[in-house]
Amino acid sequence: MSTASVPVARPRRVDARRSALAERLTLLLHSPTFLIGAVIVLFWIVCAIGNTHLTPYDPLATNPLGKLRGPSPQHLLGTDSLGRDELSRVIAGARGILVVAPLATVLGTAVGTALGLVTGYFGGLVDESLMRLVDAFLAVPVVVVGLVALVALGPSTITVILVIGVVFAPIIARTVRAAVLSERDKEYIQAARLRRERTPYILFVELLPNVMGPILVEFTVRLGYAIFTIATLSFLGFGIQPPAPDWGLSIYENYVYITGGYWWPVLFPAIAIASLVVGVNLVSDAISQVLDR
Amino acid sequence: MTVDAVAAEPVVEFDHLDLAFRVRGRWRQAIRDVSFRVEPHRSFGLVGESGSGKSTLAMCAVRYLARNARITGGTVRVAGRDLRTMDEAELRRFRASTVSMVYQNPASALNPSIRVGDQVAEVFRVSGMAASEASDQARTMLETVRIADAGQVMRRFPHQLSGGMLQRVVIGMALAPRPQLLILDEPTTALDATVEAEVLDLIQGLRRELGTTVLFISHNLAVIDRMCDRVGVLYAGRLVEEGETATVFEKPRHPYTVGLLRCVPRWGLRKDEGALDTIPGLPPSIGAALTGCAFADRCALAIDRCRQEPPPLYEVGTDHTSRCFRHEEADQLPSAPAPGASPPREREQGAPLLQLEQVSKTFHQDGHDIHGLVDVSLKLGHGEALGLVGESGSGKSTLAKVLLGLLEPDAGATLEYEGAPLAAAVGHRRSDQVRSLSIVFQDPGSSLNRRHSIRRIVGRVMTKLLGIRGRRREQRLEDLVDSVRLDKSVLDARPPELSGGLMQRAAIARAFAGDPQVVVCDEPTSALDVSVQAAILNLLAELQRTRQVSYLFISHDLGVVRFLADRIAVLYLGRVMEVGDADVVFRGPHHPYTEALLSAAPILHGEARTRIRLEGEVPSAASPPSGCVFHTRCPRKLGEICERQEPELLEVEPGHQIRCHIPIEDLRRILTEPEPPAVAGSRPD
Amino acid sequence: PAPAPSTPSGSSSVKIKRGGHAAVGCLPPATALDPLKVDDEGGLLLLSQVGEFLSWSGSSLVLQPRVAQSWSSSSDAKTWTFKIRKGITFHDGTPLTAKDVAATINLHADPANGSNALSVFKGVLAAGAATAVDDVTLRVELEAASGNFPYLLSSDNYNLIILPANYGGDFSKTFNSCGPFRVTSYQTGQRMSVQRNATYWDKNFIPPLDTVDYDFYTDDQSRILALQGKTVQIVSHFAASDGQALFKDPNVKIIDSRSANHRQVHMRNDMEPFTDKRVRQAMALALNRPDLVQGLLNGKAQVANDSPFFKVYPSTNTSVAQREQNLTKAKQLLQAAGKGSGFTVQLSTWRGFEIPDYAQLIQSSAKKIGVTINLNIVDEATYYGNAVFGQSIWLDSLMGITDYGHRAVPNVFLGAPLVSDGPWNAAHFKNSTYDGLVAQYVATADLSTQRRIAGQIETLLLDETPIIFAYNYDATGATLPNIGNVRMTGDFQLDLRSAGFTS
Amino acid sequence: MARFLIRRIAFAVITLWLLSVLVFLGAHVLPGDVGRRILGAFASPRAVANLDRQLGVDKPLPVQYLNWLSGAVRFNFGSSLAYRQPVSSLLGPALLNSLKLAAVAFVIVVPLGVVGGVIAALNRGRPLDRIITVSGLSGTVVPEFVSGIVLILLLGIVIRLFPVTATAPPGSGALTQLYYLILPALPLVLVLFGYIARIARAGMIDALDADYTRTAYLKGLSRRTVIWRHVLRNALLPTIAVIATQTGYLIGGLVVIETIFNYHGIGQLLFTAAQQKDFPLIQATVMVIGVVYLVATLLADITYSLLNPRIRLGGAR
Numbered sequence A: 001m002s003t004a005s006v007p008v009a010r011p012r013r014v015d016a017r018r019s020a021l022a023e024r025l026t027l028l029l030h031s032p033t034f035l036i037g038a039v040i041v042l043f044w045i046v047c048a049i050g051n052t053h054l055t056p057y058d059p060l061a062t063n064p065l066g067k068l069r070g071p072s073p074q075h076l077l078g079t080d081s082l083g084r085d086e087l088s089r090v091i092a093g094a095r096g097i098l099v100v101a102p103l104a105t106v107l108g109t110a111v112g113t114a115l116g117l118v119t120g121y122f123g124g125l126v127d128e129s130l131m132r133l134v135d136a137f138l139a140v141p142v143v144v145v146g147l148v149a150l151v152a153l154g155p156s157t158i159t160v161i162l163v164i165g166v167v168f169a170p171i172i173a174r175t176v177r178a179a180v181l182s183e184r185d186k187e188y189i190q191a192a193r194l195r196r197e198r199t200p201y202i203l204f205v206e207l208l209p210n211v212m213g214p215i216l217v218e219f220t221v222r223l224g225y226a227i228f229t230i231a232t233l234s235f236l237g238f239g240i241q242p243p244a245p246d247w248g249l250s251i252y253e254n255y256v257y258i259t260g261g262y263w264w265p266v267l268f269p270a271i272a273i274a275s276l277v278v279g280v281n282l283v284s285d286a287i288s289q290v291l292d293r
Numbered sequence B: 001m002t003v004d005a006v007a008a009e010p011v012v013e014f015d016h017l018d019l020a021f022r023v024r025g026r027w028r029q030a031i032r033d034v035s036f037r038v039e040p041h042r043s044f045g046l047v048g049e050s051g052s053g054k055s056t057l058a059m060c061a062v063r064y065l066a067r068n069a070r071i072t073g074g075t076v077r078v079a080g081r082d083l084r085t086m087d088e089a090e091l092r093r094f095r096a097s098t099v100s101m102v103y104q105n106p107a108s109a110l111n112p113s114i115r116v117g118d119q120v121a122e123v124f125r126v127s128g129m130a131a132s133e134a135s136d137q138a139r140t141m142l143e144t145v146r147i148a149d150a151g152q153v154m155r156r157f158p159h160q161l162s163g164g165m166l167q168r169v170v171i172g173m174a175l176a177p178r179p180q181l182l183i184l185d186e187p188t189t190a191l192d193a194t195v196e197a198e199v200l201d202l203i204q205g206l207r208r209e210l211g212t213t214v215l216f217i218s219h220n221l222a223v224i225d226r227m228c229d230r231v232g233v234l235y236a237g238r239l240v241e242e243g244e245t246a247t248v249f250e251k252p253r254h255p256y257t258v259g260l261l262r263c264v265p266r267w268g269l270r271k272d273e274g275a276l277d278t279i280p281g282l283p284p285s286i287g288a289a290l291t292g293c294a295f296a297d298r299c300a301l302a303i304d305r306c307r308q309e310p311p312p313l314y315e316v317g318t319d320h321t322s323r324c325f326r327h328e329e330a331d332q333l334p335s336a337p338a339p340g341a342s343p344p345r346e347r348e349q350g351a352p353l354l355q356l357e358q359v360s361k362t363f364h365q366d367g368h369d370i371h372g373l374v375d376v377s378l379k380l381g382h383g384e385a386l387g388l389v390g391e392s393g394s395g396k397s398t399l400a401k402v403l404l405g406l407l408e409p410d411a412g413a414t415l416e417y418e419g420a421p422l423a424a425a426v427g428h429r430r431s432d433q434v435r436s437l438s439i440v441f442q443d444p445g446s447s448l449n450r451r452h453s454i455r456r457i458v459g460r461v462m463t464k465l466l467g468i469r470g471r472r473r474e475q476r477l478e479d480l481v482d483s484v485r486l487d488k489s490v491l492d493a494r495p496p497e498l499s500g501g502l503m504q505r506a507a508i509a510r511a512f513a514g515d516p517q518v519v520v521c522d523e524p525t526s527a528l529d530v531s532v533q534a535a536i537l538n539l540l541a542e543l544q545r546t547r548q549v550s551y552l553f554i555s556h557d558l559g560v561v562r563f564l565a566d567r568i569a570v571l572y573l574g575r576v577m578e579v580g581d582a583d584v585v586f587r588g589p590h591h592p593y594t595e596a597l598l599s600a601a602p603i604l605h606g607e608a609r610t611r612i613r614l615e616g617e618v619p620s621a622a623s624p625p626s627g628c629v630f631h632t633r634c635p636r637k638l639g640e641i642c643e644r645q646e647p648e649l650l651e652v653e654p655g656h657q658i659r660c661h662i663p664i665e666d667l668r669r670i671l672t673e674p675e676p677p678a679v680a681g682s683r684p685d
Numbered sequence C: 001p002a003p004a005p006s007t008p009s010g011s012s013s014v015k016i017k018r019g020g021h022a023a024v025g026c027l028p029p030a031t032a033l034d035p036l037k038v039d040d041e042g043g044l045l046l047l048s049q050v051g052e053f054l055s056w057s058g059s060s061l062v063l064q065p066r067v068a069q070s071w072s073s074s075s076d077a078k079t080w081t082f083k084i085r086k087g088i089t090f091h092d093g094t095p096l097t098a099k100d101v102a103a104t105i106n107l108h109a110d111p112a113n114g115s116n117a118l119s120v121f122k123g124v125l126a127a128g129a130a131t132a133v134d135d136v137t138l139r140v141e142l143e144a145a146s147g148n149f150p151y152l153l154s155s156d157n158y159n160l161i162i163l164p165a166n167y168g169g170d171f172s173k174t175f176n177s178c179g180p181f182r183v184t185s186y187q188t189g190q191r192m193s194v195q196r197n198a199t200y201w202d203k204n205f206i207p208p209l210d211t212v213d214y215d216f217y218t219d220d221q222s223r224i225l226a227l228q229g230k231t232v233q234i235v236s237h238f239a240a241s242d243g244q245a246l247f248k249d250p251n252v253k254i255i256d257s258r259s260a261n262h263r264q265v266h267m268r269n270d271m272e273p274f275t276d277k278r279v280r281q282a283m284a285l286a287l288n289r290p291d292l293v294q295g296l297l298n299g300k301a302q303v304a305n306d307s308p309f310f311k312v313y314p315s316t317n318t319s320v321a322q323r324e325q326n327l328t329k330a331k332q333l334l335q336a337a338g339k340g341s342g343f344t345v346q347l348s349t350w351r352g353f354e355i356p357d358y359a360q361l362i363q364s365s366a367k368k369i370g371v372t373i374n375l376n377i378v379d380e381a382t383y384y385g386n387a388v389f390g391q392s393i394w395l396d397s398l399m400g401i402t403d404y405g406h407r408a409v410p411n412v413f414l415g416a417p418l419v420s421d422g423p424w425n426a427a428h429f430k431n432s433t434y435d436g437l438v439a440q441y442v443a444t445a446d447l448s449t450q451r452r453i454a455g456q457i458e459t460l461l462l463d464e465t466p467i468i469f470a471y472n473y474d475a476t477g478a479t480l481p482n483i484g485n486v487r488m489t490g491d492f493q494l495d496l497r498s499a500g501f502t503s
Numbered sequence D: 001m002a003r004f005l006i007r008r009i010a011f012a013v014i015t016l017w018l019l020s021v022l023v024f025l026g027a028h029v030l031p032g033d034v035g036r037r038i039l040g041a042f043a044s045p046r047a048v049a050n051l052d053r054q055l056g057v058d059k060p061l062p063v064q065y066l067n068w069l070s071g072a073v074r075f076n077f078g079s080s081l082a083y084r085q086p087v088s089s090l091l092g093p094a095l096l097n098s099l100k101l102a103a104v105a106f107v108i109v110v111p112l113g114v115v116g117g118v119i120a121a122l123n124r125g126r127p128l129d130r131i132i133t134v135s136g137l138s139g140t141v142v143p144e145f146v147s148g149i150v151l152i153l154l155l156g157i158v159i160r161l162f163p164v165t166a167t168a169p170p171g172s173g174a175l176t177q178l179y180y181l182i183l184p185a186l187p188l189v190l191v192l193f194g195y196i197a198r199i200a201r202a203g204m205i206d207a208l209d210a211d212y213t214r215t216a217y218l219k220g221l222s223r224r225t226v227i228w229r230h231v232l233r234n235a236l237l238p239t240i241a242v243i244a245t246q247t248g249y250l251i252g253g254l255v256v257i258e259t260i261f262n263y264h265g266i267g268q269l270l271f272t273a274a275q276q277k278d279f280p281l282i283q284a285t286v287m288v289i290g291v292v293y294l295v296a297t298l299l300a301d302i303t304y305s306l307l308n309p310r311i312r313l314g315g316a317r
């Protein structure tokens, strides 16, 4: 039945579009924001993986008589209030936060995504009531919710992950919902309904891949906030527990000494936290900018 | 401004202009060596497919370039001045007095938080006029663009005005400083045909009145034909042909122009009379390296030379240039093959395939009832194509969705398919019924899941609706993409990797994947360029012929509907105003609304017959007018009865129904009347 | 550096000028100021400023008479008679008599009132035991002999400020007692303001300061900052472990007072692996006590010898040898106990003072003898739970660190945490010989006999090591250099009766 | 407009109610016996049970909730377990203090952030833009306790520019109080600056790229006029709403800042309440924080709608 004179259309642009992806990647690799961020994050990832293999001393080895020694050739970043080597603790501290924060964020993203997909897709009463609940939840700052929950449940790494995850879920749900709202009226969803797909299929196979962009961006942003929040909770004494070489905890433990001029056990973990959050956010910023183009 | 002083030199002059955009880190050439000039008091049209660089050229003429744009060569002179040499203050004065611009979307062209009057007055304030005087001038200007109650309108914010009204305001604002040059960039593309016609009339009138030079940009050849003295055809950033509009459209000398002109469904052409001409392939993407003629890949006349060196500009007639080595043979561009001979369809006897009775659909929004559909009854026969026309918001898509079961109609509606009742919701329909109805949406970009491969998108339908899997499915998939004239490699592509036309073909493949009996096509070509549109229409016609499906074909383009539809239903505010065989509906006697739609349709080659113009815009479906819902805009309103009583949809001749108080005889008489009746706010000249 | 010798109360060492306003940076009271309920440092400090006790247990650990002029006991140490001073008036002007004192004692002794002092009185003093013989004579009949009974009614039992006989439970509104200062305003969570009590009974000790503010600071850091920033002139207490900055600061005067404040590291004697005393001994031998004293507490502590007989107590038998770190011996002991390859235990404690640091130091010491310790550090309320067996991490955990405040005599430390039926016996230590020795010790009033029995107890506890007592630390506070005569007790009660700006 | 307002207020009320349920449930699902908390670890179980009955905490949850809610609407949140004082008498002064601190931070940061964002947008893509955005971003993401400590070290201890506590001596004048509040406000300013600047920048860029801006330029208006008359108005409108939502983060930050600076505000109150597991106080504090947030966003929305003709004058036509 094909008529010879009617040419068959080939996807001539396939290569062009593929290379658009490649161009985005190059763009990312040429973005100074991304590069700086990535280098910082990578540095800490290496520290997290290398952990005690990279540290000059055992980060847990105490030496009460050698406490609070300033930076010196033996202890490049000095020692903390229990005489532990600060450099070793800063390096080893990367692991905890780089495990806990991503886990918490993944948890929050997973739950939030499911929630956002459902509320956004169904709309109506489900959406209204869930969103009001989310509003109520969000009326209280994350640190406060985290603090109260950890007080009640008792601080431990697992509870920190759970609490941060649960607290982030509504925030992520909101973003996902907004993305879903702009997707759900698209006609491919109607097409799916027309072939009578089940709701889970529509949600997870049709919708989800199309809202991955915002989810990815939100994930990286939340990751930054997770580090921020966990460090803050640790600083308040409700996060990661001793003797972990956690940065927030180190600041909490050594904070009382800064007025005495013992700034190093506070400043270096502080720089570590700041650099990691800034790094993650630079990466996140660069990704969202490139996705926007 | 004295007309004679500048008469000697052109108002706009592009001289070997090159321009590039920086995209994803690379400079990409978008305008290539464009030269043309517009003489004073003339109107120059720029046509070309989307992305050909029309708007970019316009922006060059006001030196308002995107941040990532750079002029890489050539000059632009407006009113004798080289724009590139102006400093800030000069540029400002120049913009204030010499040139104005109107663009596509009037709603975004006005500042949402400033009153309309102040925005218009601002134009006068720039030249140092006092506030009260500026405000008076603004009112006068608004009256000039025929805004009734200008005083009222001036106190409004943009969001309180309709699209047509806004565009008038914008045009008024543009003309306020009496510029030498007015640039119109698709000024009516966002408007309904009826409103478009009105706005074009207005522009035409004012231009003559004020003697303004116009640069008119449109992708619509008919609009250019109507509005412009000269035309330039832009292709991939190159001006491929330029000349007097009449000459160029009459005797095009570039294969691209020839192709473009042939793509448009000629007035009255029907699918059984022949296929539409098409231009295969795609324009090169922005920044592509071009060694030869940019069009060579798509040109049936192309010879080796065309691919090796860029053709120079040939003088092909008086003031007529073409950038083609084979400009002399351009009109010998091969035509589409003879019709696939779909024989004129015999009038269907017996039971209709699909029947809708008393379908109404009321939406509830913010406490308002919006009557999307009101008592619609329609039939669709076996293998029949029913065209559905009407302005935006008339309920076309709503009807399609009700039919498919995506929207549940109000209680009291009956839907029957092959004599069996059809449940309202798709979830409650029998699976053979679900399979039998399918749809091609308007925008393939949003109707195909951009994260899934075409194989998955189309194959999933086969699996879900036909239960076919594995090897058999693969076989069928290949057959299907073949029958929609797609290459098999498309199966592995994802929608964003495809052009609009290819995507729409894939969407058509999906619609046919479940072996449907009825395919709803909701404006399947309006998101596409004309060259692509023609191919899609041909394909739809061919598929109907080979697969014996029925279409519910929705479009606002009467030419398109005419080409494809066997019967036509005209909707207005959710009501069927007229329904009948396509020939009859086009020939008349018409419902006044149908008549107005036909009059408004811009037609190439002076075929147009301006009969009646509609005033204003469609009333809100939340509060439709009393009586005949059309009475507020009807130029043939009888009188008080129209406001009081809603007319019945009456069968005026066999197979032809009209909903109007005017007796059929009178409607027939109108048809033969030589002189169109005067319309309120009449022609400017 | 040697601790400042404690100057006997009453003798001014510096010249002070009268008048002025001073601010004290102190911990906020954890609860409303109720003499019955106060059990925290912030609260007891404030009570000591407003209230007056029968006697004052200063840094010498020798009682100084206050409301009581003198006291004596029957020969069996079961009946005690106190002579009450005449001419004392409450802040509201009513005169104080022995009736008020008896009422106060009985108030605390009645279990129905849930006084915090009950734990001290338990088994010694029952409700109604105190009677006013006349306006100036108070007699107290004990349930069991107690050689050190006056300490139980002294400032050492910080709840026991003397209240009027008609006390109605509204102290946090009236603040009516007979101490050197009277309250002018009280803002919960922020500060208490007082003015000198011009009618204070001891005319030699009418405070030179006109007014004093007690500003509440939750954490040590901000208190220290406030002192350095001269926002406050006196800091009632900072943990010696946190005070690094102040010890170095030439613009700050440290006040410190030897005390019996200490931490007990209990090991469950009834649970593996601590059922074997050799394992417990090994744990104790792993600690380097001088390092702890220096490193953890900046030298403001003394090494302890795994019994509550700290060097500060006059009754302590110092001839018993001090236990020292000996890793080799510790490993041998573990080997002998069949734990040569080490083991893993969990150490529970709560987050406060230097305790988490101490826990981490124990952890790394234990590591040296092959013992892995996991830390479980919770908040205070969680750690103590309901404070009864089965409902308290403190009493149920395999190993834990518990904070014990200062007591002027070791009786409480010898009893509740160590005797077989002791309510705080977190170590689950059951030893009848020990119980007998303690009973003997408590009933003894004579110092040399006390020392003899103490020697036996010390030896026994060193051998059994149910609990590690590694150090007892000084009470440390600080003032600006222009403030003089601030004195402190081991309980961090301040004696500002002669404090003021130096002239 | 009226419709919008009613709807908006109704939403706020519903949200508030949900918040009260969440807070109440939170405090009751969490472990902890009220009687035990009051009487302390060493009280007898009988006394604890007695007290529980007196306080009504042995009643079914819905009854307790209603009791609590009916008190809460009258600003009566019961008694603090730790302080044994009406919670409201603690909350009032603390809230006032926090509002003072927040106000100082806002007064500094809002103009700074908006101006920063506007400048960045006007220099889009240039180094100045990058500097503002990246430094803003860095300030935003660094926890307050980190920046707070560094600021204390620098401004309070090394160069002694500001006092290191937040509370001015009693009886000091407004200016002195302000002086004491600047250092604690700075970490908050750092956090918010980047955020506000970012939003203002985005709003500006949207407005700069909008067709109506092009229209304005093509009218021949000067850049100045275009920006002041056409761009800023539309650009900064969304910023208002965003600034209000930042009160949430602000209060989160207050917990830390007030702890570091020993400032008797709602954050410190919450932190001590949390440490002491003083649930009535926690409940009330969290509730008050939520109310402050909701009121702030409500006010912002109302301001926004008053300034936005689209909402003020209702839908199209």
Ligand SMILES: Nc1ncnc2c1ncn2[C@@H]1O[C@H](COP(=O)(O)OP(=O)(O)OP(=O)(O)O)[C@@H](O)[C@H]1O
Residues within 6 Å of the ligand: B021, B022, B023, B030, B048, B049, B050, B051, B052, B053, B054, B055, B056, B057, B066, B067, B068, B069, B219, B286
């Ligand atoms: N700011 C920009 N940055 C990058 N590319 C641009 C920019 N503006 C336009 N382009 C590209 O330049 C080409 C020409 O665009 P232009 O808008 O002039 O086309 P047009 O003919 O007006 O099309 P349409 O009919 O769709 O309006 C297109 O490929 C477009 O994608």
Ligand SMILES: Nc1ncnc2c1ncn2[C@@H]1O[C@H](COP(=O)(O)OP(=O)(O)OP(=O)(O)O)[C@@H](O)[C@H]1O
Residues within 6 Å of the ligand: B363, B364, B365, B370, B371, B372, B390, B391, B392, B393, B394, B395, B396, B397, B398, B399, B556, B621
């Ligand atoms: N989900 C909805 N909620 C409220 N009103 C709706 C909804 N969908 C459509 N409408 C209204 O119903 C009327 C008919 O809309 P419909 O989309 O069917 O028009 P249309 O003829 O397809 O217009 P167009 O040519 O613009 O596609 C319009 O007034 C529209 O505003």
Ligand SMILES: [Mg+2]
Residues within 6 Å of the ligand: B054, B055, B056, B185
């Ligand atoms: Mg364009």
Ligand SMILES: [Mg+2]
Residues within 6 Å of the ligand: B396, B397, B398, B522
């Ligand atoms: Mg439609």
